[in-house]
Amino acid sequence: MDALDLARLQFALTGSLHFLFVVLTLGLAPLVAIMNTRWARTGRPLFERMTRFWGQIYVINYALGIVTGLVMEFQFGLSWSGLSHYAGDVFGAPLAMETLVAFFLESTFLGLWIFGWGRLPKWAHVACIWAVTATAYASAFFIMVANSFLQNPAGAVAAGDRLALVDAGALFTNKTLVFALPHVLGAGLFTGAMVLVGASAYQLRRRTHEQEFFTRSMKTGIVAAAVGITLTVAYGYAQFGGIQDGKFDDNPAAAVPLGLMMEGGNLLSMVVLLFMLPLIRKLPRWRWAHPLLMALTPVPFVLAILGWLARELGRQPWMIWEKLTVADAMTPGLTTGMVTASLTGFVAVLGLLAVVDYVLIARVVRRGPRDLTLGATATEQRSPALSH
Template sequence: MDVLELARTQFAVTGSLHFLFVVLTLGLAPLVAIMHTRWAISGRPLHEGMTRFWGQIYVVNYALGIVTGLVMEFQFGLSWAGLSHYAGDVFGAPLAMETLLAFFLESTFLGLWIFGWGRLPRLLHLACIWLVALTAYASAFFIMIANSFLQNPAGTVERGGRLELVDWGALVANKAFVFSFPHVVGAGLFTGAMVMVGASAYHLRRRTPDAEFFTRSLRTGVVMAAVGIMITVAFGYAQFAGVQEDKFSAKTWAAVPLGFMIEFGQLLALVVLFVMLPMIGVLHRWRWTHPLLIIMTPVPFVLAVLGWLAREVGRQPWMIWGKLTVADALSPGLTPGMVTASLIGFTAVLGLLAIVDYALIARMVRRGPRDLALGAPAADAPRSPALSL
C-alpha cells in the first residue's frame, strides 16, 4: 500500500471504531437520562436500579468513545495537514466549537454525574445527566457540520489558494447536513434501544430473578427503537435530495455498503414497527422471540458503520468535494513507515481495548443489576443493598 492508502486505512479503522462506541453513547445518554428522571420523581428502588445498571453500561462504553475520539482529533494534524492548510479557516471552526462547547462540558458534567452520586442534591444530580445528553448531541451537531462541509463546501469562497468562510449560516443550513444529522441521531437512538432490548431479552429468556426490571427495560427499548428507526429511515431517504451527483454511481464501490444498509435497515424497520411494537405487551412472555431479539443486537452497529463507509467512500477522490483531493490533503513529507507504525499502534491498542470493553459490557449485562459499581457508596461507608425489588 502507498502512503495515501495507509493514511486512509488508518482514518477508516479508527473512525469506524470511534463510531461503534459513539453511536451507543448517543442512544443510551437520553435513555439513561429518562430513567434517572423517573427515579428522581418516583424515588423507587426499581428506577434507581435501572439508572445505575444502564448508566454503568453507558459509562463503560463511553470510555472507549473518549480514547478513540482523541485519535480522531489529532489525526487531522498528523496525516491530513493539507486539509487545515487549504480549509482550516472553515473546517477548524466547527471542530473548535465541538471541543469547547460540547465535549469540554460533556466530560465535566459526566464526572460530576458519576462521582457526585449521593453527594449532589437530587435535582442537580439529575441535571448533570441531562446536560451530558445535551452536550453529547451538541458534539454530534458540530461534527456533522464539519463532515457535511467536506461533502458540500457551502458558505465558502476560494481566495489566494485557500478556502475562506463567508457565511456560517450556509454551513449550518448545508443540504448535506440538515438531513444527515437527524439520520445519525435516529441511528443512535435505535442502536441504544436495541442494546436494551437484546440485554433484556437475555435475562427474560434465562428467567433471572429481575423479571420486572427487564420487562420494563424491554418495553422502553422497543418504544425508543421504533422512534429511532422511524427517524433514521425518514431522514435516510431525505438525504438523497441533497446528495452529490454521481456519488453512488456504479463506478464507486460506495454503492455496496449503501445498498446493504438500506436493505437491512428497511427489514429492521418493518420488524420493529410491525412486529415488535404491536407485540409490546406480550413480548416479555413470548420466550421464543428472545433469541431473535438477542441476535439482532449487533445489527444496528454494522449498519451504522456501513452508512459511514457509504458516505465517506462516496466522497472519494475528494477530501472536500470538487475542491481538494485526498491526495492533496495528505501531510507533505508523510512516509509509509510513519503511517504503518502509527496504524499498527492505534489498531492494536484500540482494537484490544475495544474487545476488552465489549467483554466487560457483556459481563455486566450477564450479571444483571446486582453489585453495581456506579453509584455505590465508597468501601468504608456503610453499604446498603444495591437493589431491592
Template sequence: MDVVELSRLQFAVTTSIHWLFTVLTLGLVPLVAVVHTRAALARTPEKRELFERMARFWGQLYVINYALGIVTGLVMEFQFGLNWSGLSKYAGNVFGAPLALETMIAFFAESTFLGLWIFGWGRLRRGVHAALIWLVALTAYASAYWIMVANGFMQNPVGHEVRGGTAYLTDFGALLSNPNTLVALGHIASAALVAGGLFMAGVSAYHFIRRTRHTAFFRGSLRLGVATAALASLPLYPFGEAQLKEFAEQQPVKAALFDGALDRASRAALEAAGGHAPPEWLWIPAKVMVDLGWVLSVAPLVALVLLPRDLLVRFRPTAWAMVALVPLPFAASVCGWLFREIGRQPWLVYGELTVAEAVSDVSPAAVLVSLVLFSTVLGALAVADWVLIARSAHRGPEGVRLGAPEPEPAPWEDAVPEWLDSGPDGRSTAATARRGT
C-alpha cells in the first residue's frame, strides 16, 4: 500500500472508533439532563432522591464514555496536520475556523461545564447544578455542528473563492447554512438520540431480566429511553432521504451507487471518460445502513406500544430483544459514515482537491508505524470504554460513585485515646491546646 492508501486507512480507523464514542455522548447527555431536571423540580423528597439516583447512574456512564472519547478525538485532530497537510494549505482559510471553534467548545466550554457538574453534587443549588448539564448538552451539539460545517464544506464546498491555488472564505453565512451540513446534522442528531434512548432502554431491560429490586428506578429509565428513541426515530428516515437528494444534486455518482444505478457498464464508461467511480463494495455498508435504519425506525415504536403494564420487560424474549437493539445504532452509524466519506473519492474537497493532492509528504513506513500505534491505542481505549461501561451498568445504582457523599471517617479516627494524647506531664495536649497553655 502506498502513502495515500495508508493515510486513508489510518483516518478511517481512527475516525470510526472516535465516532462510536461520539454517538453515545450525543445520545445520552440530553437524557441525563432530563432526569436531573426532574430531580431539581421534584416536589417530594422521594421523587427527588429517585431522579437524583437516576441522574448519577446514567451520568456516570456518560462521564466514562466522554473521558475516554476525548483522547480519541485528539488523535483524529492531529492527523489533519500529520497526514493531510495539503488540505491545510489549500482550505485552511476556510476549514480551519470551524475546527478551531469546535476545539474551543469541546475542550474548553464543554469540559468546563462537565467538570463543574461532576464536582457540583451537594455543593451547588439544585437549579444551577441542573443547568450545568444542559450547558454540557448544548455545547456537545454545538461541537457536532462545527465538525459538520467542516465536513459539509468538503462534501459541498461553498462560500469561498480560489486564488493562486488557495481557497479563501468569502461568505461565512453560506458556510454555516450549507444544506449538506444542516441535513447531515439533523440525521446525526436523530441517530444519536435513537442510540442513547435504546442504550438506556437496553440496560434497563437487562436489569429487569436479572429481576432487579430497583423497579421504579429502571421502569422510569426504560420509559424515558423508549420514548426518546421512538420520537427520534420519526425524523431519522426523512433526514436520510434529504441527504440522498443532496447527493443527487452535488455528487450524482454517489447517489447512483446508492440507488443501484451504477452498474458495471456505467462504471466503465465513467472511468473511460476520466472520472472516478466509488469502489464496488461500498453498496454493502449502504445496504446495511438502510436495513438497520428500518429496524431502528420501527422497533422503538413497537416498544412504545408495549410499555404499559411493563409488557416490554414482563416477557423475557421482548426484554432480550431490547438488549439486542443496543449495538445496532452504532453499526448503522459507522456504515453511514463509510458511505458518506468513501463515496466521494477521489476527492477530499469535492471537485476541487483530491486525496492524492492533500496527503502529506511522508514515507509509507512512517504512516504504517503510526497506523499500527494509533489503531492499537484507540482500539484499547474502545475496549476499555465498553468494559467499564458494561461493568458500571451491570452493578446498577449500588455501584455509582458520581456524586456520592464523602465516606464517613472510621470510628477509631473520630477520637484520639487519652493515653496517646497526653503530654509529658500526663495532661491532655488537646485540653492544653484548648486552654491556650
C-alpha cells in the first residue's frame, strides 16, 4: 500500500470508529434528556434511576466519542492539506463552527450536567442535558454541511487555483444535506433506542429484580425505535432525489454497502413497526423473544457504518465531487512511514480503548441500576465491592 491508501485507510478506520460512538451519543442524549425531564417533573425515584443508569451508559460511550473525534479533527490538517489548500475557505467554515460553537458548548454543558448533579437547581440541571442534546445535533448539522459540500460543492466558485465561498445559503441548504441530516439523526435515535431495548431484554430475560425499571425502559426504547426507524427510512429514500448522477454506477464498493443498508433498514423497519410496536405491552414479559431483541442491538451500528461506506466510497475518486481528487488532496510529502506509524498508533490505542469502553458499558448493563457513579451522593448506600 502506498501513502495514499494508508491515509485513506486511517481516515476510514478512525472515522468508522468515531461514528460507532457518535451514533449512540446522538440517540441516547435526547432519551436521557426525556428521562431527566420526567424525573424533574414528577419527582419519581424510578425516573431518577433511569436517568442515572442510561446516563451512565451515555457518558461512558461519550468518552470514546471525544477521543476519536480529536483524531478526526486533526487528521484533515495532517493527511489532507490539499483539501484545506484548495477549499479551506469554504469547507473550513462549517468545521470551525462545529468545534468553536457546537462542540465547545456541548462539552461545557456536559461537564455541568455530570458534575453539577445535586449542586445545580433541578431545572437548570435539566436544561444542561437539553443543551447537550441540542449542541450534539448542531454538531451533526455542521459536520453534515461539511460532508455535503464534498458530495456537492454548492455555494462555491473556483477563483484561481482555489475555491471561494460566494453563497453561504447554498452551502447550508445543500441538496445532499437536507435529507441526509434527518436520516443521520433518525439513525442515531434508532440506535440508542435499540440499545435500551436490547439491554432491557437482557435484564428481563435474567428475571431481574428491576422488573418495573426495565419494562419501562424497554417500552421507551420501542417507541423511540419506531420513531427513529421511520425517520431513517423515509429520509433515506428521500435522499435519492439529490444524489450525484452516476454515483453508484460501476462502483460496487459503494453499491454493495448501499444495498445491504437498504435491505437491512427495510427489514428492521418491518420488525419494529409490525412486531415490536404492536406488541409493546407483551414484549417485556415474553422471555422467548428477548434473545432476538438482544441480537438486534448491534445491527443499527453495522447499518450506520454501511451507510457511511456507501456515501463516502460512492464519492471516489473525488474528494470534492468533480473538483478535487482524493489523490490531489493528500498532503504533499507524506511518506508511507509517517502514515504507517500514525495509523498503527491511532488504531492500536483507539481500538484498545474502544474495547475497554464497550466492556465497561456491558458491565453497567449487567449490573443494572445500582452502584452508579453518575449522580451518586456521599450518603448513598454503596455495595461492599465498590466502597473500597
